[in-house]
Amino acid sequence: MRGVWNSCLMATSYPSASEDHAARGLHADPLPSAVTVLVVEDEPDIANAIANRLAAEGWTAEIAGDGLAAVEAAARLRPDVVILDVMLPGIDGLEVCRRIQAERPVPVLMLTARDDETDVLVGLGVGADDYMTKPFSMRELVARTKSLLRRVSRAGRIAEEGAMPLPTIVAGDVQIDRAQRRVSRAGELVHLTPTEFDLLVTLAVTPRTVLTREKLLADVWDWVDASGTRTVDSHIKALRRKLGADLIRTVHGVGYAFEPQDGA
Ligand code: CA
Secondary structure (H helix, E strand, O other): OHHHHHHHHOOOOOOOOOOOOOOOEOOEOOOOOOOEEEEEOOOHHHHHHHHHHHHHOOOEEEEEOOHHHHHHHHHHHOOOEEEEEOOOOOOOHHHHHHHHHHHOOOOEEEEEOOHHHHHHHHHHOOOOOEEEEOOOOHHHHHHHHHHHHHHHHHHHHHHHHOOOOOOOEEEOOEEEEOOOOEEEEOOEEEOOOHHHHHHHHHHHOOOOOOEEHHHHHHHHOOOOOHHHHHHHHHHHHHHHHHHOOOOEEEEOOOEEEEOOOOOO
């Protein structure tokens, strides 16, 4: 079963989303000037509400009502971001994610029906970058979509400007090559999603230091709201599953710390 998701796991780099190189501040990455969003949702009321809200941001939003239409629309539209419901008729959101990512890497915000589903989805490594549980507020949906676009725009800029040498982090038997965005442990390459990679780097640059969930949300997701802390927990679980449980320590009620085994 796991093999089904592998091509989503390989979505480790994005096409650069932004042509706007002007006036970039450290904490104020601009959004791309024209944003196209693909909304994949079979419930018309929800789909229309999302599309209307995104249109109010000045974005172009197109709705696909089932999985096959979503795959077709993604290839045709080349959206900047996909908002993707898991439960769809025909092929489900996970398979849609896999097929879309196989064609062209694109950030995906997944909509789930239940909170505990997020754990399962992150565990499967479907390659989604963020998850929201229904029911959600439109304000939160827009905020999370914007933070996703900002992150991709930033990653694209770093890749384009390539000259900025980001030193590789070596901690015990873990190597984190920030320029190539590759991670290995004991010489074995480990495939991480873009979000998992960013989370690992954020922890690893300050080893043995506890970072709160709120701090991680703000730094990795550009998102400051306690409702998102479960997303952090789920992605930590995924990192542990891929890299080994010993690398990241839980400080109950506080947050997480990167704990390399020696050196660093
Ligand atoms: Ca649905």
